[in-house]
Amino acid sequence: ETGVTQSPTHLIKTRGQQVTLRCSSQSGHNTVSWYQQALGQGPQFIFQYYREEENGRGNFPPRFSGLQFPNYSSELNVNALELDDSALYLCASSNSGGALETQYFGPGTRLLVL
């Protein structure tokens, strides 16, 4: 098992609500990437945080936002939830700002939007 943890494990929300997901990176890792995995699909890159700054973003709207804290843990915030936001949200930690590096995944947060 990796040292990456996420909370909560499961979450049910209704359309229009807001949600915050949390990720603690593996010890010694300073980079956190967030991915959305819809049912039956591969993970899709949302954004990456390196040393508390957003270090790139995938094709997701601005209502997906994030933070990274001085201890390198991270939050993913999603505003104005839509039904299509239902998915497994994975964070992955690594120890560089984008150089060749292995990413270790957390167990994910399964979000259901009703």
Place this chain on the structure above:
Amino acid sequence: GENVEQHPSTLSVQEGDSAVIKCTYSDSASNYFPWYKQELGKRPQLIIDIRSNVGEKKDQRIAVTLNKTAKHFSLHITETQPEDSAVYFCASYRGSTLGRLYFGRGTQLTVWP
């Protein structure tokens, strides 16, 4: 941007047989190719990876091959066991100022006893 295609989407084999999963990528600058195994309800787990300066890498029953010219890479599992049953994802990575993984759509491998 990068596009990773993965085939087949499902694969059924008898225990003891070999399984091969293939991926292609589009960005010639991609230089790192990991494979993840995801069991039902669990996190993607890195099982093997290969860098662009290497053509083949083996770890016990698992091997990965890379053809940079053709831009494809493959996962080979020999002597399959029922516990190999899972979804396998290939991914590509271009090390730069943004190190994101691009994933294939996954292959559901079922190993029958």
